[in-house]
Amino acid sequence: MKNIFITTPIYYVNDVPHIGHSYTTIIADVLSRYQRLLGNNVFFLTGTDEHGQKIEKSAEQRGLQPRELVDSVVLRYKELWEKLNISYDYFVRTTDEQHKRIVQEVFQKIYEKGYIYLGNYEGLYCSPCESYFTATQAVEGKCPDCGRDLVLLQEEAFFFKLSAFQDKLLAYIKQNEQFVLPHTRKNEVVSFIEQGLEDLCISRSSISWGIEVPELGIELKNKHYIYVWFDALLNYITAIQYMENEKVFQQHWPAYVQLIGKDILKFHCIIWPAMLMALDLELPEHVFGHGFIYQGGEKMSKSKGNVLDPNKIIEEYSVDAFRYYITREIVFGLDGTYSDVNMRQRYNSDLANDFGNLLNRTLSMMGRYFEFKVGKSNEAQLSEAELILKKEVHDLEIRIRQNMQDFKLSIVLEDIFSVIRKANKYIEDNMPWKLYKEEQIDKLSNIMIQLLETIKVVTTWLSPFMPQTAQKVYEQLNISWQEKNLYNWGYFKEGMLLNKPEPLFPRKE
Numbered sequence: 394m395k396n397i398f399i400t401t402p403i404y405y406v407n408d409v410p411h412i413g414h415s416y417t418t419i420i421a422d423v424l425s426r427y428q429r430l431l432g433n434n435v436f437f438l439t440g441t442d443e444h445g446q447k448i449e450k451s452a453e454q455r456g457l458q459p460r461e462l463v464d465s466v467v468l469r470y471k472e473l474w475e476k477l478n479i480s481y482d483y484f485v486r487t488t489d490e491q492h493k494r495i496v497q498e499v500f501q502k503i504y505e506k507g508y509i510y511l512g513n514y515e516g517l518y519c520s521p522c523e524s525y526f527t528a529t530q531a532v533e534g535k536c537p538d539c540g541r542d543l544v545l546l547q548e549e550a551f552f553f554k555l556s557a558f559q560d561k562l563l564a565y566i567k568q569n570e571q572f573v574l575p576h577t578r579k580n581e582v583v584s585f586i587e588q589g590l591e592d593l594c595i596s597r598s599s600i601s602w603g604i605e606v607p608e609l610g611i612e613l614k615n616k617h618y619i620y621v622w623f624d625a626l627l628n629y630i631t632a633i634q635y636m637e638n639e640k641v642f643q644q645h646w647p648a649y650v651q652l653i654g655k656d657i658l659k660f661h662c663i664i665w666p667a668m669l670m671a672l673d674l675e676l677p678e679h680v681f682g683h684g685f686i687y688q689g690g691e692k693m694s695k696s697k698g699n700v701l702d703p704n705k706i707i708e709e710y711s712v713d714a715f716r717y718y719i720t721r722e723i724v725f726g727l728d729g730t731y732s733d734v735n736m737r738q739r740y741n742s743d744l745a746n747d748f749g750n751l752l753n754r755t756l757s758m759m760g761r762y763f764e765f766k767v768g769k770s771n772e773a774q775l776s777e778a779e780l781i782l783k784k785e786v787h788d789l790e791i792r793i794r795q796n797m798q799d800f801k802l803s804i805v806l807e808d809i810f811s812v813i814r815k816a817n818k819y820i821e822d823n824m825p826w827k828l829y830k831e832e833q834i835d836k837l838s839n840i841m842i843q844l845l846e847t848i849k850v851v852t853t854w855l856s857p858f859m860p861q862t863a864q865k866v867y868e869q870l871n872i873s874w875q876e877k878n879l880y881n882w883g884y885f886k887e888g889m890l891l892n893k894p895e896p897l898f899p900r901k902e
């Protein structure tokens with residue numbers, strides 16, 4: 394049994410949850426459920442990023458205290474995760490006392506190690522982005538990220554000595570091929586580091602909605618608050634009680650995979666690893682930067698008004714259909730598109746026709762021919778052609794294990810559905826109805842058992858992607874969810890009773 398720590402980014406509560414947040418979180422959930430299926434000890438962390446000037450301002454605009462605003466948005470996230478069946482183990486909030494306390498302890502520790510120092514910062518500042526830019530980074534005097542006006546600001550500030558980690562970081566990324574994934578993103582990170590890393594300003598005195606810089610025993614002109622990104626990144630170790638509970642921390646760290654969107658690559662593949670190096674901590678095994686989901690060829694954004702509400706898709710097609718679409722249709726790592734036409738097609742062809750139908754016709758035949766009672770099994774009587782499904786199912790496991798390790802989720806689903814289609818063809822080829830007429834009951838029973846085993850195994854491999862559906866299939870097959878190793882062949886024994894079929898995915902016209 395391995396300890397597996399999986400994280401999503403913590404989401405900024407200036408925005409309500411949309412399809413992009415759902416995407417990352419569903420993937421993290423699939424990976425977590427898969428690892429649990431293998432018997433590993435998973436700790437799945439998600440949460441919210443709640444500090445910073447943007448929050449302070451938008452609370453003010455709404456006549457709220459920042460705390461009231463963040464509490465209400467956090468609720469929206471938690472509700473959506475419940476709806477999407479997200480099985481997180483811990484929900485971290487950057488306003489949690491534990492988080493704030495540990496962030497201050499870490500700040501002090503890095504300061505004492507000499508990687509944080511007090512200096513003077515002058516730069517072009519974008520207030521909505523809460524970022525400073527150099528003159529070369531600015532695009533015609535405007536913010537390179539959002540295009541808004543930049544203002545020249547100067548302040549006493551703390552700096553993180555990012556430049557000290559440039560060579561070490563570069564060497565690490567080059568030596569550890571699997572650290573930044575997919576590999577195209579690795580190249581992006583490498584070329585960015587090669588341009589040279591500058592020290593990073595990590596405190597603000599212009600804001601007050603944040604974590605105060607701890608008492609360091611030095612004279613300061615102003616009260617300083619910790620830069621929101623520095624605060625936020627630390628959630629990955631404050632949540633597992635770094636510096637406070639060594640046993641818990643050692644059990645989980647380093648993370649197995651940290652999932653992020655490609656827009657926050659620099660933070661997670663440069664700043665975050667450098668912070669870990671400053672603390673003498675190991676780096677996560679993988680940081681995976683996934684692509685964006687577009688609609689009609691455009692990136693979704695609030696200003697374009699084309700943001701997809703996951704709630705609507707769930708209402709129309711079911712939670713599992715949405716989870717399936719997002720993991721099957723979008724190649725993990727690349728950009729993808731949401732389209733209702735594709736969604737409908739996947740739903741009707743893959744889920745209703747292929748999978749739903751396989752279960753339905755198999756159980757119907759079991760009812761008709763065996764009154765839902767599993768018959769005798771004698772594989773020795775089956776010919777090579779009749780055993781073909783068992784071999785397919787066996788080979789499937791080998792491919793799934795490899796592809797899940799490589800985070801090729803859409804290929805895993807493609808493989809599973811290919812076996813489902815083969816099982817449907819197996820029915821056509823073996824014509825159980827003919828065997829029944831000819832009263833070849835032993836052979837018929839054998840073939841039905843091959844089908845039942847296949848359905849049980851593919852359902853189990855599908856369960857990380859579609860947990861609710863797996864539950865329904867198990868119920869119809871009269872199998873307890875608690876049973877172990879359901880991905881192994883050889884569950885059904887003579888005399889076991891099955892339940893009546895119920896449609897899993899009613900067709901949408």
Ligand SMILES: [Zn+2]
Nearest residue numbers: 519522536539
């Ligand atoms: Zn900006």
